[in-house]
Each structure stands twice: as C-alpha cells, then as structure tokens.
Amino acid sequence: MKYIKQLSIILLFSSLFLSCNSLKTAVYDQYSYQKTVEIKVETSNLIDKATLPYGKHLKEIGELGIEIQKIIEYEKNKPNNEITYAMWQVLANKDKNLLVGFFKRWKEKGQLKPFFIKEAKSQIIEAMDLLLKYEAKKDKETKDKLLQLITN
Template identity: 65%
Template sequence: MKKIKLNYLLLLATSFLISCNALKTAPYDQFSYQKTTEIKVDAIRLIDKATSLYQDNITEILHLENEIAKIVEYEKYKPNNELTYEMWQILANENKNLLAGFFKRWKEKEKLSPFFVKEAKTQITEAMNLLLQYEGKKETALKNQLLELISKN
C-alpha cells in the first residue's frame, strides 16, 4: 500500500514539474502578434524602396525604427518571453544582418542594388514569418527553429 502511495506521489510530482516547465513560455499575446505583423508589412514595403535614395525615405525609416524600439521594450518586460525578446533584439541590432542591419547598410551605401534588396528581403521576411508563427502558436518545433535562427545571428 505504501508503494502505491509513493508511486502516486511521484507521478503527481512529475506531472506538476512538467506543467510548470510548460508555463515557462509566454502565452499568446494579441498585441505582440498584431504589432509584429504591422512592423513586418511596413518593413517589407520599405525594403522594396531601398533601390532609391535612403534620404528620400528617411521619415518612414525613422518611424519604423521607432516602432521597432517600442516592441523591443514591450517584449523585454513580458514574463517568460526570453526567446521572442532575443529575436527582436537581433532584428533591431544594426550590427546584425537582419532588419536594422539592412537599414544601416542602406544608409551607408545611399541606395542598394536590386539583387541585394531581393536577397535581404527574403531573409528578413523568413525571420519575421518565423517570429509571427512562433508568437501565434508557441509550438516546440517553431521554438527550435527560432532558436536555430538566433544561434546563426
């Protein structure tokens, strides 16, 4: 009888620990999802303009950079949100090869070649799509893909 009670307690404790571990991912957040979608659409629209002069698009670029700074700050303080926050930090880091890095290069070169724009747009779109998918579903497979992307950047 004591062995059955012990097994039951072990099963209960294991279930509790597993459920606590599952809670370490921030739950779905409508604001994060909506804001990420808005930033993605605005970013892609701006990336398409990078074959023109940077200075001609400065107002839109500065507005988007401000929106990115806001989402980074928002994501920073959500509990159990390290992965999404880290991805936004990479997107916002001008020394990386994603969004802010693209704008830095555009500024330095004044305008970019159509080939470079096309390649960069593909990479940035894929990264933002993965972030949106993860934010929408919070699935382990998407989490692993996001971790892999983060480790490459």
C-alpha cells in the same frame, strides 16, 4: 498502505508541477502577433524603397525604428518570453544582416541595388514569418528554427 497512497499522490502532483514548469513558454499574445504583422508590412514596404536615396525616407525609417523599440520593450517584460525577445534583439541588431542591419547598410550606401534588396528582403521577411509562426503556434519545430536563427 495509506502512507504509500499519500506518497503516490504527492509524487504525482510534484511531477505534474515540475513538468509544467519545464515547458514554460509565453502564451499566445494577440498584441505581439498584431504588432509583428504591422512591423513586417511596414518593413516590406520600406525595403522596396531602398533603390531611392536613404535621406528621402528618414521619417519612415525613424518611425519604424521606434515601433521596433516598442515591441522589444514589450517582449522583454513578458514572462517566459526569452525566445521571442531574443529574436527581436537579433532583428534589431545593426551588425546582423537582418532588419536594422539592412537599414544601416542602406544609410551607408545611400541607395541599394535591386538584386541586393530582393535577397535581403526575402531573408528579413522569412525571419519575421518565422517569428509570427512561433507566436501563433508556440510549437517545438518553430521554436527550434528560431533558436537556430538566433544562435547563428
């Protein structure tokens, strides 16, 4: 009987340990949340200027690019943070139609049409809002939406 009790306790702790490990997700991070908000606001303001020549905003675009590189490096090194890191990589991919891809297109075209800017901005801001929601909640629904966006 004593053996069964000890075995039960060992099994209980083992299953608790394994279940916790299978749910590994980075905890809420105030810095990540704050930097994402800052980048979102800067991005939104800069996108609105895309009707003007790209060359007039090189400094701002460069500064935003550095901020994006910093957050990617920060997110890359956080434990259990694969989803947030992957999403930042998607946002920073110049061949995708999101954040850095928008600036690449602006550079290629010189300036962009208002209707294109409006549509692109809504997609970029929606992606960043989703990233912010995930950072704040770390819930399954937001995680699944992010994963869907990452894999598309």
